[in-house]
Structures are given as structure tokens and as C-alpha cells.
Amino acid sequence: MAHYSFLHLTAAALGLGPRSGPVFGGAVPRRRYDVAIIGGGGHGLATAHYLAREHGVSDIVVIEKGWLGGGNTGRNTTIVRADYLLPGNLEFFGHALSMWPDLSRDLNFNVMFSPRGYLDLAHSDAQLDLFIRRANMLSLKGIQARIVDPQTLRDLEPALDIGPKPPVPVLGGLVQAGAGTARHDAVAWGYARSAHRQGVDIVQNCEVTGLKLEHEHIVGVETSRGMIETDTVVVSVAGHSSRLAAMAGIDLPIETYAVQAFVSEPLKPVLNRVTNMNIGLAYVSQTDKGEIVMGGSLEPLASYAQRGSVVRIGETASRLVHLLPFLSRVRLMRAWGGIADVTADGSAIVGPTPVGGLYLNAGWGYSGFKATPAAGWCLAHTVATGEVHPLIRPLGLERFTTGALLDEGGAGPYTWLH
Amino acid sequence: MLIIPCPWCGERDESEFSYGGPARPLPSLDADAAAWRRALYSCDNPMGWREELWFHGFGCRQWVVVRRHTVSQKIVDGRPPENPS
Ligand SMILES: Cc1cc2nc3c(=O)[nH]c(=O)nc-3n(C[C@H](O)[C@H](O)[C@H](O)COP(=O)(O)OP(=O)(O)OC[C@H]3O[C@@H](n4cnc5c(N)ncnc54)[C@H](O)[C@@H]3O)c2cc1C
Numbered sequence: 001m002a003h004y005s006f007l008h009l010t011a012a013a014l015g016l017g018p019r020s021g022p023v024f025g026g027a028v029p030r031r032r033y034d035v036a037i038i039g040g041g042g043h044g045l046a047t048a049h050y051l052a053r054e055h056g057v058s059d060i061v062v063i064e065k066g067w068l069g070g071g072n073t074g075r076n077t078t079i080v081r082a083d084y085l086l087p088g089n090l091e092f093f094g095h096a097l098s099m100w101p102d103l104s105r106d107l108n109f110n111v112m113f114s115p116r117g118y119l120d121l122a123h124s125d126a127q128l129d130l131f132i133r134r135a136n137m138l139s140l141k142g143i144q145a146r147i148v149d150p151q152t153l154r155d156l157e158p159a160l161d162i163g164p165k166p167p168v169p170v171l172g173g174l175v176q177a178g179a180g181t182a183r184h185d186a187v188a189w190g191y192a193r194s195a196h197r198q199g200v201d202i203v204q205n206c207e208v209t210g211l212k213l214e215h216e217h218i219v220g221v222e223t224s225r226g227m228i229e230t231d232t233v234v235v236s237v238a239g240h241s242s243r244l245a246a247m248a249g250i251d252l253p254i255e256t257y258a259v260q261a262f263v264s265e266p267l268k269p270v271l272n273r274v275t276n277m278n279i280g281l282a283y284v285s286q287t288d289k290g291e292i293v294m295g296g297s298l299e300p301l302a303s304y305a306q307r308g309s310v311v312r313i314g315e316t317a318s319r320l321v322h323l324l325p326f327l328s329r330v331r332l333m334r335a336w337g338g339i340a341d342v343t344a345d346g347s348a349i350v351g352p353t354p355v356g357g358l359y360l361n362a363g364w365g366y367s368g369f370k371a372t373p374a375a376g377w378c379l380a381h382t383v384a385t386g387e388v389h390p391l392i393r394p395l396g397l398e399r400f401t402t403g404a405l406l407d408e409g410g411a412g413p414y415t416w417l418h
Numbered sequence: 419m420l421i422i423p424c425p426w427c428g429e430r431d432e433s434e435f436s437y438g439g440p441a442r443p444l445p446s447l448d449a450d451a452a453a454w455r456r457a458l459y460s461c462d463n464p465m466g467w468r469e470e471l472w473f474h475g476f477g478c479r480q481w482v483v484v485r486r487h488t489v490s491q492k493i494v495d496g497r498p499p500e501n502p503s
């Protein structure tokens with residue numbers, strides 16, 4: 001397979017050298033693998049890539065029921081940030097953010113990471129206090145974050161209507177300079193291509209229908225294309241996590257909710273940073289093509305439908321119009337939804353399970369795109385060495401028994417409040 | 419907009435209700451830690467029909483139990499809860 005480079009591109013443009021063919025074809029699964037990874041989203045593919053490259057484990061199959069990145073990986077609003085509060089999440093997401101700048105080079109595939117900055121707006125004294133506390137926690141861990149006042153905000157983002165008589169109060173904001181966006185499907189493709197180059201089989205249109213256990217240990221995976229024997233399985237299926245875990249008799253503190261995003265027609269550059277509004281949640285950024293990408297909070301009801309209610313699109317859009325009045329005259333082009341796996345404390349669950357050989361990577365809800373490289377990295381380490389990577393120790397499933405929860409929102413054990 | 423069958427008022431708009439989450443029976447007060455862990459954190463999370471609570475706040479102001487399908491979003495079988503919450 002070709003190594004992408006300036007020379008390769010130039011030669012292809014001039015019609016010299018071989019034409020680029022498909023990067024990989026439809027692999028037919030073999031009978032046995034050392035590791036089976038269920039779910040061909042960014043997380044599953046990243047785990048395969050790091051297992052092969054960092055740990056020399058390449059007898060791997062990635063099993064995807066649809067197409068690569070067709071789950072939440074290709075449906076998210078592509079925001080990459082690390083503005084967490086609680087120890088555990090702080091260190092993990094700090095590390096996650098630090099992996100993005102080198103990812104394109106690392107994968108030899110352009111994931112278009114754009115560290116344009118992230119801006120979280122405070123609309124009340126209480127919110128501003130919380131952001132100051134969060135910025136302090138981040139600074140203590142060496143993760144970039146600063147608080148800015150409304151005057152500075154006006155300079156940073158002239159398009160925002162924040163004064164002198166703003167339609168919604170804006171008291172300040174938290175700015176994270178190295179945060180931004182990345183092209184989501186390129187992340188899936190980049191990891192897939194790199195994993196494939198290292199000998200990983202990637203099987204699409206193949207659904208896992210059962211997990212086979214013997215004496216509380218994984219021995220195989222039943223799929224729509226036959227049985228695959230293996231003694232190590234990684235489950236990375238986002239909204240379908242509960243169903244896969246149930247196949248191994250594990251009951252997860254997770255519910256599945258739809259989340260929507262929508263995008264406008266292309267406009268000239270107007271918005272510099274990814275901007276987050278906190279009177280009801282709404283986030284907005286502008287793509288390289290000029291489209292304004294918008295998203296809001298979870299649909300309030302547990303749902304496996306990859307679509308949501310038009311009422312929620314209206315709610316999110318009407319919030320954003322207060323902040324960016326020009327949006328009222330802009331047409332929407334597309335809206336879509338994904339199904340997010342939301343845990344009872346709002347944080348992810350990554351690591352081993354009570355079933356031998358079965359590892360779980362779930363509960364990322366609507367904020368796990370940014371975690372893709374780090375989750376794959378830490379899980380690969382855990383699977384290959386048998387020792388839970390220190391960064392994901394606080395994210396273990398056992399916290400729901402020990403009580404060491406990671407409740408960022410302070411919302412209690414209700415999935416729909418996270 | 420979803421249509422919710424209230425046992426007292428008939429079929430009404432979703433906007434008159436607030437969502438109360440899945441109908442989860444609480445264990446007895448002297449139940450062991452494992453039972454409380456299940457009650458607090460476990461989620462059935464079915465892909466299909468499930469029972470849940472809704473509060474008819476802009477109607478009869480009663481809690482109702484319904485069955486909703488988590489893919490088609492169809493809501494059927496509105497009835498009063500056994501233990502009024
Ligand atoms: C609208 C929306 C906006 C979001 N915005 C952001 C954001 O701005 N920033 C951010 O960080 N995160 C965001 N997220 C969350 C982020 O997209 C996810 O957390 C992340 O992409 C999850 O990656 P994944 O690889 O675990 O899951 P997925 O990409 O969903 O991959 C899981 C795969 O498993 C497959 N699968 C399921 N069941 C089976 C089976 N039985 N057999 C075989 N395969 C199966 C699915 O087909 C799917 O392809 C958003 C999510 C949504 C829906």
C-alpha cells in the first residue's frame with residue numbers, strides 16, 4: 001500500500017506511477033484470531049492500530065455491522081477539547097488532547113486536526129465561578145485554559161452578540177487554545193488504513209449476534225458470517241454497548257439516547273473558535289467549507305433510533321440565534337442523529353469486565369470523539385499487558401460498586417440528566 | 419411530537435408531560451448493597467418496548483405508566499402506576 005507523501009501526490013497528479021486503488025477490500029473473516037474487536041468506529045479501529053503498532057499484536061479482526069465510521073464517529077460535531085473538572089477525567093482528557101497534533105503524521109493520513117481554540121461561555125455568576133474553578137484545576141494539571149472577560153471576547157469572536165446590550169448575558173468565558181476540530185471520518189479511515197497495513201483484518205457488513213463463554217471466559221464471537229474463535233474480545237459499540245454486554249451476562253449502568261447535529265449552507269469565515277453556549281446547551285463551529293455545524297443536548301428519551309425530534313433542532317437553533325443573530329437568515333442543509341451510550345454518572349467505562357478476556361470501551365455518550373486516540377492507546381496497553389493503563393483506572397466498571405463515581409455534572413444516578 | 423395516552427385524559431401531546439424515566443421498582447429499605455446498586459445504576463436499556471413514567475403536568479397532574487418502543491417511539495398502554503409516586 002502506498003505511503004502518502006508530497007511526492008506520491010505530485011506523481012499521482014501528473015499521472016505518473018500507479019493509480020491509487022481501494023485502500024482495502026472486504027476481508028473474509030478467518031476461523032480464529034488472537035483478538036476480536038467489535039465495532040468499526042474510531043475507538044475500535046484505534047485500539048486495533050495501537051495493539052498492532054505498539055504491542056506487536058496484529059492477529060486481530062475488527063468486526064463492523066455496517067460501514068467504517070458509520071456510527072457516532074461519522075455523526076459527531078467533531079469537537080476536540082479537554083475542559084474537564086474531576087481528577088480522573090482531567091488527566092485522561094488532557095492526555096487525549098495532547099495526542100491530536102501529531103495524529104496525521106502518526107497515521108500518514110490527514111485527519112485535518114484544526115486547533116482553532118474552544119470557547120465556553122458563562123452566562124451567570126455561578127457559571128463563571130465554576131469555569132474559574134475548572135480553569136484552575138486544568139492549570140494545576142498543566143492543561144491549557146484561561147478565563148477571559150466580555151471585552152476580550154468581543155475581540156476574539158466579533159460575530160457573537162455580546163454587548164453592550166446583549167440578548168443573553170455573557171459574563172466571560174473559558175478559552176482553551178489548543179482545542180478545536182478534526183475531520184471525523186478521516187479519523188476512522190486513517191486508523192483503519194494503518195491497522196490494515198499492519199495485518200489487521202477489517203470486516204464490514206458483519207454483525208455480532210452472540211458472545212460465547214466457557215467458565216466465565218470468552219472463547220468466541222458469533223457473527224452473521226459465522227463463528228470466530230478468540231479468547232480476547234474488545235467491545236467498542238457506543239449506543240449498542242448494553243446489548244453486547246448482555247450477551248456476556250453483564251448488566252451495564254448505561255442507557256442509549258439519540259443526539260442530533262445539523263449544518264447550515266456554507267458562509268464566508270465568521271466564527272473562529274468552537275463556541276459553546278450554556279443557557280441550555282448549544283455548540284457551534286464553522287467547517288473549512290464554511291458550513292456552520294450546530295448541536296445541542298441529548299434527546300430526553302432513551303432511544304435506539306438514529307434520528308431525533310425536529311422540536312429539539314428548533315430549541316437548539318433558537319438558542320444560537322440569540323448569540324449569533326445572523327443565523328436566523330441562514331438555511332439549514334442537513335440534520336442527522338446518532339445514538340449515544342450514557343452512563344449513570346456521565347463518564348465513560350473503559351477496561352476489563354468480570355468476564356475473562358472481555359474488555360469494554362463504552363459510555364462515551366456525546367463526547368467521546370476527542371477521546372478516540374487516547375482510549376485506543378490505553379485499551380491496547382491494557383489488553384496487551386494485562387495491566388490496566390493508569391489513565392483509565394478511574395474509568396473502570398467497578399466504580400459503580402465501590403461508589404467512586406465520576407459525576408462531572410453532579411447530576412446523580414440518572415442517565416438522562418447527564 | 420409524541421402522542422401519550424393518559425388513562426384519565428386520553429391521547430395528549432408530549433408537550434403537556436414531563437418525562438419521569440423508566441419505571442424502576444425500589445428495593446425494600448433493608449435490602450443488601452447489591453440490590454441497591456442494581457436499583458440505582460442498572461438500566462434495562464432494551465432496544466424495543468419498555469415501561470416508563472410520565473407526569474401529566476399540564477393536564478390532570480397525575481403520574482402515568484406507559485409502554486414506549488425505543489426505535490419506533492410508539493407509545494401505548496397508558497395506565498395509572500401501582501404505587502402513586
Ligand atoms: C450528534 C453527535 C454529536 C457528537 N459530538 C461530539 C463532539 O463534538 N465531540 C466529541 O468528542 N464527541 C462527540 N460525540 C460523541 C462521539 O461521536 C462518540 O463518543 C464516539 O465517536 C464514539 O466512537 P466509537 O468508535 O466508540 O463508536 P461508533 O463510531 O458509534 O462505532 C461503534 C460501531 O459499532 C458498530 N456496532 C454496533 N453493534 C454492533 C454489532 N452487534 N456487531 C458489529 N458492529 C456493531 C456500529 O455499527 C458502529 O459503527 C457526538 C455524538 C453524536 C451522536
Ligand SMILES: [Zn+2]
Nearest residue numbers: 424427474478
Ligand atoms: Zn392526564
